[in-house]
Amino acid sequence: MHLFFYPIADSYLLVAVLALTLMALLPFGRKSATGRRRAILFGIRLAVIAFIVLAMLRPTLVYKRVRKE
Numbered sequence: 001m002h003l004f005f006y007p008i009a010d011s012y013l014l015v016a017v018l019a020l021t022l023m024a025l026l027p028f029g030r031k032s033a034t035g036r037r038r039a040i041l042f043g044i045r046l047a048v049i050a051f052i053v054l055a056m057l058r059p060t061l062v063y064k065r066v067r068k069e
Helices: 012-025 035-057
Strands: 002-005 059-062
Touching: 012 035
Parallel strands: none
Antiparallel strands: 002 059
């Protein structure tokens, strides 16, 4: 069993630049929220960015099974 990554446009650099851009946009949001709500929203946004980066890496799990004929 092997895990491979096939990033979009075959470029890890592109994935990194897009991830950093999303991280830079992370602090912008509503200023009227309370401290706790702001922290929860920050955590949710961070999790969404992590899932987006993982999706851009396009992970593939490969199973190799050898059988005798």
